[in-house]
Amino acid sequence: MSYKIKSRIWIESENNVLLGEGRVHLLKAIQETGSLSKAAKSLNISYKKAWQLLDSVNKSAKKPVTINNIGGKGGGGAELTDYGKSLVMAFDDINKNCWAFLDQQLEKIKHL
Amino acid sequence: MSYKIKSRIWIESENNVLLGEGRVHLLKAIQETGSLSKAAKSLNISYKKAWQLLDSVNKSAKKPVTINNIGGKGGGGAELTDYGKSLVMAFDDINKNCWAFLDQQLEKIKHL
DNA sequence: TTTCGTTATGTTCTAGCAAATATAGCGAAT
DNA sequence: ATTCGCTATATTTGCTAGAACATAACGAAA
Numbered sequence: 001m002s003y004k005i006k007s008r009i010w011i012e013s014e015n016n017v018l019l020g021e022g023r024v025h026l027l028k029a030i031q032e033t034g035s036l037s038k039a040a041k042s043l044n045i046s047y048k049k050a051w052q053l054l055d056s057v058n059k060s061a062k063k064p065v066t067i068n069n070i071g072g073k074g075g076g077g078a079e080l081t082d083y084g085k086s087l088v089m090a091f092d093d094i095n096k097n098c099w100a101f102l103d104q105q106l107e108k109i110k111h112l
Numbered sequence: 113m114s115y116k117i118k119s120r121i122w123i124e125s126e127n128n129v130l131l132g133e134g135r136v137h138l139l140k141a142i143q144e145t146g147s148l149s150k151a152a153k154s155l156n157i158s159y160k161k162a163w164q165l166l167d168s169v170n171k172s173a174k175k176p177v178t179i180n181n182i183g184g185k186g187g188g189g190a191e192l193t194d195y196g197k198s199l200v201m202a203f204d205d206i207n208k209n210c211w212a213f214l215d216q217q218l219e220k221i222k223h224l
Numbered sequence: 225t226t227t228c229g230t231t232a233t234g235t236t237c238t239a240g241c242a243a244a245t246a247t248a249g250c251g252a253a254t
Numbered sequence: 255a256t257t258c259g260c261t262a263t264a265t266t267t268g269c270t271a272g273a274a275c276a277t278a279a280c281g282a283a284a
Contacts, residue, residue: 001126005206009119009214011221018115037230046273051232062224068231071280075229087224094117094217101213102121105206109123112174112199149260158243163262180261183250187259230280237274244267254257 003109005102009095011087018060019091026053027080027088030066035077054078061087115221117214121207123199130172131203138165139192139200142178147189166190173199 010020017023029039040050057065065084069076080088122132129135141151152162169177177196181188192200 003130004124005121006124007119007121007210009117012116012118014113035230047231048233048274049272055232069281070231072230072282073228074282076231076280077229078231083224087221090221090224094214094220097217098119098210098214102206102210105209108206109199109202112195112202147260159261160244160263161242167262181251182261184252184260185258186252188250188252188261189259190261225284227284228282232279233277235274235276238272240269240271242267242269244265246265247263249262250260252258254255 003106003112005106005109007098007102009098011091013060013062016056016060018057019087021095023053023057024088024091026050027057027065027084030054030078031080031085031088034079036068039078115218115224117218117221119210119214121210123203125172125174128168128172130169131199133207135165135169136200136203138162139169139177139196142166142190143192143197143200146191148180151190 008021011018025043026039029042030036033039033042036050036054037047040047043050054066054068061083063083064081065087066078066080068078120133123130137155138151141154142148145151145154148162148166149159152159155162166178166180173195175195176193177199178190178192180190
């Protein structure tokens with residue numbers, strides 16, 4: 001059996017984590033469900049944890065990543081801003097490229 | 113202030129971590145000091161933690177990464193095998209390249 | 225003005241991980 | 255055969271991140 005190279009990347013802003021794999025999952029789930037609580041359920045994490053993550057994302061980002069509507073018809077909801085969508089897309093792109101890069105670096109330890 | 117991309121890479125073998133940044137630091141300290149206990153001191157971690165890390169490394173690797181001498185003149189000691197040295201060098205090289213790669217990917221989020 | 229499903233937040237409990245402590249075992253050299 | 259400094263391992267203690275639980279606030283619609 002051969003060795004494997006694994007990696008994790010994340011984007012930071014002023015020493016705070018802005019986006020990592022977990023946060024991106026959450027944002028995508030919000031985009032799909034239209035609400036933070038539904039997104040939390042779909043990811044099998046507590047609402048509180050989801051809220052804390054999202055709060056941290058919005059506080060670290062230069063511009064709002066989601067619009068959160070409180071109260072009103074249906075109780076409210078949350079949705080990604082265009083800025084949020086472009087952040088998610090950029091992260092996915094860079095992450096995918098990183099995998100490909102490391103896959104190519106794997107050659108260097110194949111013989112070990 | 114601009115966003116930054118951070119990363120962490122590691123090498124796995126059969127779903128066990130073989131080498132990460134911490135383990136590489138430990139191996140380098142062993143190389144410099146000639147003993148596991150001195151290496152632990154120099155890294156400010158407990159001997160036990162250092163031993164557990166090293167044990168895990170040697171159990172995950174295909175060939176021994178260190179030779180541990182127990183008892184004898186000076187009480188014993190530990191040193192890297194040639195195989196261990198080449199693993200450390202390969203990791204450092206890949207890690208360095210990964211930084212450079214991500215630095216270049218940074219362009220993609222510069223405008224965000 | 226009551227209902228509803230959400231967002232928003234505080235508080236308590238717990239399990240798992242890290243640190244601290246203790247001790248056994250080893251073998252060359254004197 | 256005793257000393258020495260190291261490797262090897264068990265046990266206990268302490269801490270902290272996360273889970274679980276609880277509840278307040280909100281605003282449109284009926």
